[in-house]
Amino acid sequence: MSSRELESYRSGQPAQLADVLERVLDKGIVIAGDIQINLLDIELLTVKIRLLIASADKAREMGIDWWEGDAFLSKRNGQGELEQRLRKLEEAAGLPTSPKQESD
Amino acid sequence: MITPAATAPLRRNELGWYLYGVAAAGEASAPLARLAAGGAQEVELVAEGPLVGVASRVSLQEFDEAALPERLRDATWLEEKIRAHEQVLERVLEDASIVPCRFCTVYRSEVELRRFLSERREALQAALDRVRGKVEVGVKAFIDRDRFAVAQAKQNDDIRQLETQVSTAEGGRAYLKRRRLEQRVAAELDGFRGEAADRLHTRLLAAAEDGLSLPLQAPELSGREEEMVFNGAYLVTADRAAFEEALALLGRDFRDDGVDLELTGPWPAYNFVPEELGPE
Numbered sequence: 001m002s003s004r005e006l007e008s009y010r011s012g013q014p015a016q017l018a019d020v021l022e023r024v025l026d027k028g029i030v031i032a033g034d035i036q037i038n039l040l041d042i043e044l045l046t047v048k049i050r051l052l053i054a055s056a057d058k059a060r061e062m063g064i065d066w067w068e069g070d071a072f073l074s075k076r077n078g079q080g081e082l083e084q085r086l087r088k089l090e091e092a093a094g095l096p097t098s099p100k101q102e103s104d
Numbered sequence: 105m106i107t108p109a110a111t112a113p114l115r116r117n118e119l120g121w122y123l124y125g126v127a128a129a130g131e132a133s134a135p136l137a138r139l140a141a142g143g144a145q146e147v148e149l150v151a152e153g154p155l156v157g158v159a160s161r162v163s164l165q166e167f168d169e170a171a172l173p174e175r176l177r178d179a180t181w182l183e184e185k186i187r188a189h190e191q192v193l194e195r196v197l198e199d200a201s202i203v204p205c206r207f208c209t210v211y212r213s214e215v216e217l218r219r220f221l222s223e224r225r226e227a228l229q230a231a232l233d234r235v236r237g238k239v240e241v242g243v244k245a246f247i248d249r250d251r252f253a254v255a256q257a258k259q260n261d262d263i264r265q266l267e268t269q270v271s272t273a274e275g276g277r278a279y280l281k282r283r284r285l286e287q288r289v290a291a292e293l294d295g296f297r298g299e300a301a302d303r304l305h306t307r308l309l310a311a312a313e314d315g316l317s318l319p320l321q322a323p324e325l326s327g328r329e330e331e332m333v334f335n336g337a338y339l340v341t342a343d344r345a346a347f348e349e350a351l352a353l354l355g356r357d358f359r360d361d362g363v364d365l366e367l368t369g370p371w372p373a374y375n376f377v378p379e380e381l382g383p384e
Contacts, residue, residue, distance in 0.1 A: 009243075009355040009365035017183065018325040019242060019368050020190050022318060027374035028125075028206040029231065031220065031381055093322045 121150070121211045122162040124192045124204070125372065126221065126228050128236075129156050131200035147192050150214065152221035155228055158196055159217065167210045193372040201236045203228060204372040227381040235377065238313060238339050239370035243351065244326070245304055245334035251362030252296070253289045263288055300363060301334040304354060311350035312338035314376055333363065337375040344370070 129151050150157040166175075175181050189207055196202050211217040221228070256263045266285040273281050301317065309315040315338040326332050340347040348367070355365045 009351050009367050015190070015368060016327055017187075018321055018327070020186060022321075023204075023240075023371060023374035024186050024189050024207045026206075027377075027379075028204040028372075029377045029381065030206050030379055031123075031209060031224070089322075089324055093324070 118164045119161045120164040120167065121157075121159045121214060121217045122167065123209045123211060123217060124158045124160070124189055125196065125202040126205070126232065127156050127158060127196060127200045127202045128232060129154050132156050132158065132196055132202070147195075150217055150221070152218045153225060155221050155225060155232075157217055157221055158192065158202065159211075160192075162210065164210070164212065167208065172208065194370075197239065197370065197372050201232060201238070202372050203231045203235065203377050204374050224381055227378075231377045231381075235339070235373040237342055238373060238376075239342050239344070240373040240375055241338050241340055241344065241347065241367060241369035242318075242371065243304070243308060243334070243336045243338065244321075244332060244366045244368070245300065245358070246326070246328055246330035246364050246366065247293070247297070247300075247333050248330050248362040248364065249289075249293070252293060253362075255361045256289055256292050260292065263292070296361070297333045300358065300361070304334050304358070304365075305336055307350060307354055308336060308338055308347070311347045312340045314339040316375060318375075330364070337371075339373055339376045342370075 124147070127149075132149060147158060147160050150159050165171075186207060193202060193204050211220070253263075257267050258264075263285065266281065266288060270278060270281045270285055305315065305317055315336055318335040318337055320332045320335050323329055323331070338347065351365060351367060358365065
């Protein structure tokens with residue numbers, strides 16, 4: 001059967017980062033390496049990482065590198081633009097939000 | 105930034121091994137040259153008995169356990185490493201079956217890596233046998249609300265009547281009728297989501313060796329505006345012909361309801377290897 005006849009579905013190329021994350025971070029065999037990401041860390045982090053990267057992907061499409069040197073990543077300021085966006089995305093996705101850093 | 109020596113027990117430039125996955129020794133010999141020629145990631149096959157570890161030397165400082173949580177917050181670093189992990193496995197998958205490891209499995213030395221491969225040989229071979237000659241594919245389904253509403257109007261008398269009333273009513277009455285129509289379509293959609301996911305999964309599973317459904321992705325992740333109604337992963341024979349045929353038929357069936365299907369892969373069988381190896 002030729003691929004022409006199979007066009008009632010779309011083949012996503014290249015792989016969407018979300019699909020890669022979904023597998024590489026969550027699945028695959030977990031073995032006792034000498035160094036491993038703590039699985040609890042992973043659970044807490046993956047949600048944030050995904051949103052972070054998904055946002056970064058969109059920004060890059062628009063030609064913006066706003067995460068570079070962002071306050072969130074340098075952790076000087078809890079009210080960075082990225083952190084606010086992350087919180088919004090988390091709320092929208094119905095996820096527990098990242099802890100707000102009290103200013104003073 | 106000054107890092108106190110006490111928190112950095114590793115010597116600078118000390119190298120460890122990042123393990124991407126495990127394959128059978130005979131199968132995975134061919135891709136080595138091509139992977140090595142690939143440049144960025146120099147991948148080596150560490151042979152131990154009938155198995156090979158597909159691995160790269162990495163800086164233990166970069167993958168230091170204490171530093172990892174911080175690294176994981178760095179989207180640029182993380183994306184690069186995750187893409188590399190996936191790309192290496194995909195290249196191996198072209199010629200060999202592979203048991204993929206989870207992200208960031210690192211051994212301090214070749215001796216430790218070899219010990220793992222020989223001590224867990226049986227469990228690794230069993231995992232490898234399960235995925236031999238097979239690949240994972242992903243199937244996602246998205247629903248277009250407008251097309252769903254049009255389809256409903258064709259199939260459902262109530263909704264068609266409401267549509268007629270909306271188009272003939274005026275002013276405030278038209279507004280109320282429109283609200284009722286929207287609510288009615290939304291109610292139909294609520295029932296349809298689960299039913300569509302069940303139908304898709306049942307029929308795809310019948311054309312696959314195994315399958316499971318994954319959590320749905322929000323639009324921020326999927327990159328599509330339409331709502332995702334199904335996200336599945338299937339273990340299929342490497343030629344995928346029977347599965348793609350089943351998928352094409354489903355695609356035609358569901359298109360009229362406003363549902364579009366998307367196929368991803370072939371992936372290493374991440375979802376079909378044991379999450380943890382059984383006890384030694």
